[in-house]
Amino acid sequence: MRSPPILSEALRLFFPLAALHGAVWPFLWIVIGSYVLPFADAVPPSQWHAHEMIFGTYAMALAGFLGSAVPEWTDTKAASGRTLLVLAGLWLPGRLIGFAGADAWSLPAGLFDLTFLLALSALIGTAMLARRTVKHLAFLIWLLLFTAAEAAVRYAWWSGDTDRASRCLEAALCIFIVLFSLSATRINVVVLNLALDPTGETTPYRPHPGRQHMAGAMVTLYMAAKLFFPQSDVCAWLALAAGAAFFDRLAEWFIGRAAFKAEVLLLGFGNAFAGAGFLALGATRLGFSVTPAAGLHLLSVGALGCAVMAVFIIAGLRHTGRSLAHMPWQAHAAAGLMVMAGLIRVLPEFDVAAILSPYHHGLSAIVWALSFGVWLQGFLPFMRAPGTDEAGACG
Incomplete structure (x- = not known):
């Protein structure tokens, strides 16, 4: 029996699941539950x-x-059908336990999460092994490090060391920022060239080799220093260097009027949020009146929120046989709402738009949920309908 289109490849099933989780969980936590988790101790x-x-x-x-x-x-052949359902089934228990903050069930939830991440690693590792290629090995290595960070967080919780858990969570955030940097290196080339020439007949944009991996390298150094030398001021200077590297990378978006297209602008905002986040973390450590939460939310809500939504839109269209030149209104709305959610969350922490405080947490959660909800409303029909991938859909 042939699988339905939504089970034909990973992103068709997993993007809607991620969007649903991103829309519902924070909304219920913050807006209805006021940050209170019933079983957290x-x-x-x-x-x-x-x-x-x-x-x-x-x-x-x-x-x-x-x-x-x-x-x-x-x-190579993409995973589909039952394989995707098994992966989704491994991911789900951790989300149900995490929604309630059930400390007593943290270890079983961690086992499911680790199995999910290891299964995903095996899936992409098998594809690389089948072609005897190491060209994309960096993604597998960072995914395994992400898995190790999950194990470290669960162990720290189990042992009662919440300070270590906090550092491991920040390390996981940094790992995801590096994965964003690696992904943007590939995606930007395709997206910027299509923005400049929608026909795809020419490729006027060429990335600067020196910029491609500098931001990821500096984030790696910052993460290592923060894990092993958390009291050292070196962490601050490495954070500033990482921020500067992301801002230097903004030069990739200097492509004229085409930079104002939604898919290009959203990737640029993700990069800018990342730069500002690391600068804020460095400034906090050097004694400036900036809370650590400001930098972390610039990274988690701003940078990664924009990056994930950009991938949802770009890959969601191209992998369902649709062109970036004819985006549905939901793509523009979801992009704008995601940027707005990031700004609402962090600006009051810099004494800007102070009128929003202390309501900015709930307001940001609502706008964040709306962003994912609008994307789901517009893109779920695409994911469920047959479609042919465009050539080079993910770069």
Whole structure:
């Protein structure tokens, strides 16, 4: 029996699941539950929230991207049907336990999450092995490090060391920022060239080799320093260097009027949020009156929110046989709402738009949920309908 279109490749199933989780969970936590988790005890609710955003919404989005992109890059058969359902089944228990903040069930939830991430690693590793290629090995290595960060967080919670858990969660966030940087390196070339020439007949944009991996390298150094030397001021200077590298990378978006197209602008905002986030983390450590939460939310809500929504829109259209030149209104609305959610969340923490405080948490959660909800409303029919991938859909 032939699988329905939504089970034909990873992103068709996993992107809607990630969007549904991203829309519903934070909305219920913040707007209805006021950050209170009914079964959280030893683990702070803030850490549960961070964990579920990173290893829930973002991890499933990553699974959709890698599960479709790596087979495309290696010219191998993409996972489909029952395999995708098994992966989704491994991901779901952790989300149900995380929604309630059930400390007592954290270890079983962690086992499901680790199995999910290891199964995803095996899936993309098998595709690389089949072609005897190491060209995309960096994605597999960082995915395995992401898996190790999940194990470290669960162990720290189990041992009652919430300080270590906090550092491991920040490390997981940094790992995801590196994965965003690696993905943008590939996606930008396709997206910027199509923005400049929608026919695809020419490729006027060429990336600067020096910019492609500098931001990821600096984030890696910052993450290592923060894990092993958390009291050192070196962390601050490395954070500033990472921020500067992301801002230097903004030069990739200097392509004239085409830079104002939604798909290009959203990737640029993700990069800018990342740069501002690391600068804020460095400034906090050097004594400026900026809370650590400001930098972390610039990264988690701003940078990764924009990056994930950009991938949802770009890959969601191209992998269903649709052109970026004819975006549905939901793509523009979802992009704008995601940028707005990031700004609402962080601006009051810099004493800008202070009128929003203390309501900016709930307002940002509502706008964030609307962004994913609008994307779902517009793109779920595409995911469920037959369609032919465009050539080079994921770069």
